[in-house]
Amino acid sequence: MDQHAASTSTSPLEKAPPATPFRAPEHRGKSNYNRRSSDTIKGKIMSHPLYPALLGAFIDCRRVGAPPEVVGRLSSLVDELQPSSDDMQEQPADPELDQFxxxxxxMLVVYSQELTRQIQEASEFLRSAEAHIDSFAVG
Incomplete structure (x- = not known):
């Protein structure tokens, strides 16, 4: 190969057409179907007789370590979200949803207990460290 051919040849990258951005195909009908399906599932979950207990366990997790004003707001939120007996609809048996x-x-109850335990341990450690520092300051 002569030097002129080597200097004028182009690499495969230089010959490649410019890259075009990738666009996923649009599936409008499928998206609407998924949204409706998701809304249906959410509705079943929220109207289930065990939903208030699930929601309460979630809010209990949020209460752990929260400042008093946040705990107060969460408590009032739980009261607002508790469904009345009129709101609870009789549902056909659904063992999978019961299990869910x-x-x-x-899981949320255990998580809340773990959070509480860790915060208590951290508080005890900080009180101990504070007492230790105070003993140096006094001594």
């Missing part, structure tokens, strides 16, 4: 509510409620 029970499992996630139990």
């Amino acid at each position: 509510h029970e499992t996630y409620r139990d």
